[in-house]
Amino acid sequence: MKKDLLSILDLDRSEILSLIDRGLELKKMGRRVPRALTGYTLGLLFEKASTRTRVSFETAMFRMGGQCIFLNKMDTQLSRDETVADTARVLSRYLDIVAIRTYSQGLVEEMAKWASIPVINALTDLYHPCQILSDLMTIQEKRGSLDNLKVAWVGDGNNVAHSWINAAMVLGFELVLACPPGYEPLSDVLGNGNPKIRLVEDPNVAVTDADVLNTDVWASMGQEKEKEKRRKDFRGFQVNRPLVERGKPGILVMHCLPAHREEEITAEVLDGPHSVVFDQAENKMHLHQALLEKMLIGL
Numbered sequence: 001m002k003k004d005l006l007s008i009l010d011l012d013r014s015e016i017l018s019l020i021d022r023g024l025e026l027k028k029m030g031r032r033v034p035r036a037l038t039g040y041t042l043g044l045l046f047e048k049a050s051t052r053t054r055v056s057f058e059t060a061m062f063r064m065g066g067q068c069i070f071l072n073k074m075d076t077q078l079s080r081d082e083t084v085a086d087t088a089r090v091l092s093r094y095l096d097i098v099a100i101r102t103y104s105q106g107l108v109e110e111m112a113k114w115a116s117i118p119v120i121n122a123l124t125d126l127y128h129p130c131q132i133l134s135d136l137m138t139i140q141e142k143r144g145s146l147d148n149l150k151v152a153w154v155g156d157g158n159n160v161a162h163s164w165i166n167a168a169m170v171l172g173f174e175l176v177l178a179c180p181p182g183y184e185p186l187s188d189v190l191g192n193g194n195p196k197i198r199l200v201e202d203p204n205v206a207v208t209d210a211d212v213l214n215t216d217v218w219a220s221m222g223q224e225k226e227k228e229k230r231r232k233d234f235r236g237f238q239v240n241r242p243l244v245e246r247g248k249p250g251i252l253v254m255h256c257l258p259a260h261r262e263e264e265i266t267a268e269v270l271d272g273p274h275s276v277v278f279d280q281a282e283n284k285m286h287l288h289q290a291l292l293e294k295m296l297i298g299l
């Protein structure tokens with residue numbers, strides 16, 4: 001595995017599959033996971049809010065015997081113009097690994113360039129790789145395999161959608177995205193046309209025969225001012241019961257959370273029989289254990 005996890009494209013197929021298998025194995029062990037990370041310290045340098053990512057990383061590290069230091073970026077000297085390069089070199093003298101949640105993908109890349117320790121992207125405006133790893137683990141757990149998989153994405157072509165695109169490229173599953181005009185994924189992320197990754201206009205078309213239906217908030221962190229405009233522009237892109245019924249009978253409905261009930265998804269669907277959102281949330285902890293183990297001690 002490469003030193004850093006900045007996007008899903010840093011992993012190959014066998015690395016993704018082995019992280020998922022190990023995540024499932026560690027999940028079965030519950031609290032009896034090996035304390036193999038004793039003496040290791042994970043830094044969490046965050047500039048945006050987080051419930052799941054922060055707590056699941058912290059708990060993953062504690063359960064495996066390691067410890068964490070949470071750093072709100074505004075409380076560090078980065079807020080007073082210390083350079084990313086200097087910060088990276090200093091943090092590398094104390095920490096063993098660092099996970100960063102920020103706006104700019106460039107900042108995470110700059111950190112990785114200067115840090116001698118591994119850097120994990122814990123969400124940027126461009127990508128959310130850790131989310132997709134634990135979501136794939138959830139699909140594997142519920143469905144038994146990732147073979148012949150069709151995933152639908154309905155909503156914003158945002159950071160989470162971008163990481164789904166990356167995953168479809170690496171693993172070769174079918175991904176159909178329905179996004180409102182003007183909110184499609186970046187063409188750089190889509191690349192030069194992969195026949196298994198399609199953009200469609202109609203959410204019903206995206207979901208037809210899908211095994212998995214995925215959505216996310218209409219306004220991501222940092223887009224709060226666009227909230228009202230987006231609410232109008234995304235009309236018709238809500239995940240609701242009629243849309244879910246277009247999918248395969250056992251369709252899994254996924255949402256990385258936090259969700260806005262009755263906006264991008266109805267409460268009926270979020271709390272309904274197809275929804276696996278709380279399993280997704282739990283699996284972040286197990287997958288992060290597998291990831292930290294792999295990146296720190298290479299298991």
Ligand code: CP
Binds near residue numbers: 049054123
């Ligand atoms: N899904 C996710 O990353 O949640 P948080 O923003 O709560 O970390």
Ligand code: NVA
Binds near residue numbers: 158220257
């Ligand atoms: N797209 C969302 C994901 C939150 C986990 C955001 O960036 O706010």
